[in-house]
Amino acid sequence: MKAVPPSLRYWFLIHGVVDYALAIPLFIFPTATLALFDLSAPPVLARIVAAALFAIGGISFIARDCNKETYKILLTLKLIWSALSIIAILLALLQQFMWSWWFFLGLFCIFFGVWLYYRIKL
Numbered sequence: 001m002k003a004v005p006p007s008l009r010y011w012f013l014i015h016g017v018v019d020y021a022l023a024i025p026l027f028i029f030p031t032a033t034l035a036l037f038d039l040s041a042p043p044v045l046a047r048i049v050a051a052a053l054f055a056i057g058g059i060s061f062i063a064r065d066c067n068k069e070t071y072k073i074l075l076t077l078k079l080i081w082s083a084l085s086i087i088a089i090l091l092a093l094l095q096q097f098m099w100s101w102w103f104f105l106g107l108f109c110i111f112f113g114v115w116l117y118y119r120i121k122l
Helices: 006-028 030-036 043-063 068-095 099-121
Strands: none
Touching: 006 030, 006 043, 006 068, 006 099, 030 043, 043 068, 068 099
């Protein structure tokens, strides 16, 4: 493959939107946002997670028009982020069942699959 497929650029846009849709309320209203998912954590920890979502989602927006080499690096970053998030959620599920963890597990698995597909393809 010589060029970045338009579908991958589209997935970067989707990823940015999803990350920001979660990051904005988590950053501004951490306690209320966590409560929607039946979760609790100190607001500072929720905001740190939001900061990571802003960074990763933001780079998806910024880099969506970059070259193939940039995409390869970013796909590797996204694979590491999503794989470790999947492991973290699975470990959490072993300790305590939470319906919301299944939602996040599914979301990270979808993105991991997409990123892996395109990383192999590039």
